[in-house]
Amino acid sequence: MTGAPTPLQRIVSRATIWVPYLWLLLLFLAPFAMVAKLSLSEPAIAQPPYIPAFFFSDGLADIWAKLQQFSFANYVFITQDSLYWKAYLSSLQIAVISTFLCLLVGYPLAYGMARVPRNWRPTLLMLVVLPFWTSFLIRVYAWIGILKKEGLLNQFLLWLGVIGEPLTILNTSTAVYVGIVYSYLPFMVLPLYANLERQDPTLLEAANDLGCTRMAAFWKITVPLSFSGIVAGSLLVFIPAVGEFVIPSLLGGSDTLMIGRVLFDEFFQNRDWPVSSAVAVILLLILIVPIMLFQRSEARGREAGR
């Protein structure tokens, strides 16, 4: 470093700091403001199908005036119809269970990957990421072929003689769980793998030396040390799973109520943009809690990972 930065250097370095904020503003805050504004307007048979509550171009003074007469009717409506809170609850439930299943499948997978000889690991990592090379939609469609009555799974089970007649899996919540666990497994495996691979194997030897069996050392050393990886992976699965739309609508039946589907129907079938926007805003508020948890555990992980 040679002396104090020149004014130009200072401007450049400040600008780099602002790039992510600019990015957030453009791609997150602005669309969110639009959705929030939409949620306050009234539906109408028009093009677009709503009467705006105000215009961003009105200027600040006018907005303040309008702010006082904002109608939260759409939000009130959502609380009155049991469909919505049932959908929220069932989405949360499906997401929690799927996250847990992902953890159950993903942890041994990540653990195994982190324990194989070093030169194998890039290949295994590649195999985990490989599905992303195909469209998500196509992969979910493929599951229809597997799960349907005359699908591959039923044929296989029939051939094995495990079952006498085909199982109904498609269009049930089982299929939704299968779809979500399959689709989001890499998001669980990758952070867990990164964490487990970094762990110092001599810690296990030390535990072993101090009287732990291998199993006990796993529960007392490996698992607690991988906590930040578990949190990261779980949130990466949980957050998108709550709002999932494609999987329940392709694999789920009419009994699988998920908020993503409700939102879609509200928007496209009912053409009630204001109510669907309100649904989206509430979903976001629900998800902010785990997102903040995620950020905190990330920060703590960075601190501990020095």
Added chain:
Amino acid sequence: MSAAQLPERSSFHPWTDPNAQPFITFQNVTKRYGDVVAVDNLTLNIYEREFFALLGPSGCGKTTLMRMLAGFEELSEGSLHLAGEDLAGVAPYRRPVNMMFQSYALFPHMNVEANIAFGLKQEGMAKADIAERVGRMLALVKMEDFARRKPDQLSGGQKQRVALARSLAKQPKVLLLDEPLGALDRKLREETQFELMELQEQLGITFLIVTHDQEEAMTVADRIAVMERGKIVQVAPPMEIYERPTNRYVADFLGDIDLIETTVAKHAKGFVQLETAGGVSLKVASEDVPSVGSTAWFAIRPEKFAITKAKPKSADNLLSGEVWDIAYMGGMTIYKVKLDDGDFAKAMVMNRDLTSGSRITWEDRVWLSCSRDAARLLTS
């Protein structure tokens, strides 16, 4: 156990007692990794309450030997006994042996207390007893004030102490120390070496230390085993290994030594006469009598050479040359002398008064002299 019950250190040498039962026995132990032989048909006895050092360059098999005792490596051949019990098939967590790891391997998610208590909890010790023992261990390594700290809030020296306390907490029969002081700076290392010795005497536990630092091994150990490529070259107390190395490898590995290649000229009563390539005659007391005409090395430690500008009146051995280089180190000065036949030899002089460091200078003609008892004859 208290120090009073134990015999004096000066009279502690069970390895010279033919009736003493070894505590740890490696019998014809071999360890192979594929085609690589890490430990090669090695036999070694270690006695109870001994502070034993395995010394050698990296890759000589010393760590493998220690890890076999800890139970982390299986023996390919041979047997290993501890206190009369065959350790074959005994899992690491069942061995009365604890290890202090080179990286310390403290559990990062537990504080100092929990780290030390870890092994005791595994034993199923009562809570009150654990607290009492942990307190004692913390006092032993003078870390009472840091009980609640996490490992990443400790300095290297503090971590080392916690690791030591943790490995001693279960009161093992043998404590294994894998390069325990490698990560410490010099001053701290020296301090800790003395503390380790004191601790070992106080606790009466057998210590086995692995190190590549010869000074460390000499300072702490009762006996040292010098290893080379999976074999033990010499096992002896530090003084014997330094003064009476059995071959050039050991002589060169421990401390500085001048090795002058010579031919055996003749045998006399109590000594052997050698001749250098330059025709200088050298005498050395030796029990070995290599055949006349064979190659032998005249080995002498630099501090045993006297260096003078005037030719000494009488000396068993006398070499002349020119001062080539001087390393002034404060307490002593090392002179590198180019001998008349072109070889180099080092002589070390303690600087006993304020001017002794400046009496001999570059390009001075000097004489190196020593008695026949100061040097050693090496045939391999």
